[in-house]
Amino acid sequence: MSYLDIDLEQALSVAKRAAREAGKIQEDYRSRGFTVGKKGETDLVTEADLACEEAIIRVIRETYPDHDTLAEEKGGSGASSPFRWLIDPLDGTTNFAHGFPVYCASVALTYGGEPLAGAVFDPTRNEMFYAAEGRGAYLNGDIIKVSATNDLISSLLATGFPYEIRAVEQNNIKHFTNFAMLSQAVRRPGAAAIDLCYVACGRLDGFWEFHLKPWDMGAGALIVAEAGGKLSASDGTKLDLYRADIVASNGHIHKAMLDTLAM
Ligand code: IPD
Ligand code: CA
Ligand code: CA
Numbered sequence: 001m002s003y004l005d006i007d008l009e010q011a012l013s014v015a016k017r018a019a020r021e022a023g024k025i026q027e028d029y030r031s032r033g034f035t036v037g038k039k040g041e042t043d044l045v046t047e048a049d050l051a052c053e054e055a056i057i058r059v060i061r062e063t064y065p066d067h068d069t070l071a072e073e074k075g076g077s078g079a080s081s082p083f084r085w086l087i088d089p090l091d092g093t094t095n096f097a098h099g100f101p102v103y104c105a106s107v108a109l110t111y112g113g114e115p116l117a118g119a120v121f122d123p124t125r126n127e128m129f130y131a132a133e134g135r136g137a138y139l140n141g142d143i144i145k146v147s148a149t150n151d152l153i154s155s156l157l158a159t160g161f162p163y164e165i166r167a168v169e170q171n172n173i174k175h176f177t178n179f180a181m182l183s184q185a186v187r188r189p190g191a192a193a194i195d196l197c198y199v200a201c202g203r204l205d206g207f208w209e210f211h212l213k214p215w216d217m218g219a220g221a222l223i224v225a226e227a228g229g230k231l232s233a234s235d236g237t238k239l240d241l242y243r244a245d246i247v248a249s250n251g252h253i254h255k256a257m258l259d260t261l262a263m
Helices: 009-034 047-063 094-096 173-182 190-201 215-225 256-259
Strands: 036-038 045-046 068-071 083-091 104-111 114-122 127-132 138-140 158-161 185-187 208-209 230-232 247-251
Touching: 009 047, 009 083, 009 104, 009 114, 009 127, 045 047, 045 068, 045 094, 047 068, 047 083, 068 215, 083 094, 083 190, 083 215, 104 158, 114 190, 114 215, 127 208, 138 215, 158 173, 158 190, 158 256, 173 185, 173 256, 185 247, 190 208, 190 215, 190 247, 208 256, 215 230, 215 247, 230 256, 247 256
Parallel strands: 068 083, 158 185, 158 208
Antiparallel strands: 036 045, 083 104, 104 114, 114 127, 127 138, 208 247, 230 247
16 A cells, blocks of 8 residues: 555545544533543643544544554554554643643644644634645645744744653753754744744744654644745754653754754
């Protein structure tokens, strides 16, 4: 089986439908309240995370019953298909639990680890970001492009920190300090998939993070690439969705970002 066997437009519309359905569920729980559990000291999971995941998998299965799925809350499906859907049912759970309106659903179809189609839906702004390989990146029907900013000191950047910030060696604090000194400003919005989409549409010039999961990056990485941006691992090698570290930029500031990360 080859990736040429799939209709990308159909896969993209499934990704969008699944992400939109999850967004509806998020807003529904937001208005009526939800229970919050803990996966770790600071790592939360809400009723909405679980309901969104179920809904996304149901939508995917309607069209692709044989495809593999890898979802944050329930893990892998065990299917042996080379087509795998990466699912973050609610990216930005900490924000969601506090009523801080920066969260989304992220759904991507991959083949052999490479994203082919993906959608990120932010229900708080009714913003659907999406892309299919070779077909450009879009926000609510309009084509999007990365920014033209070409130096770090004029750049607005974003990053994030892992839940295990107290335990891991690479806690990103040193890099955060360095970028704060060398860029125009650094933000920590709290939903990696949205950070990536904001690089894609030029609201941010660059983003970096360590300790991410494939479902945080799958859709957003494709959207950045299709918007003309550049992606790599933190050491400048090819991005690997299963390796946890990512640098995404408009391309112009990529080298400066890598140089800063090497400091
Ligand atoms: C988290 C968010 C956050 C990032 C964390 C992720 P979650 O995902 O994307 O911005 O800094 O590393 O784990 O848990 O809200 O889906
Ligand atoms: Ca996430
Ligand atoms: Ca999540």
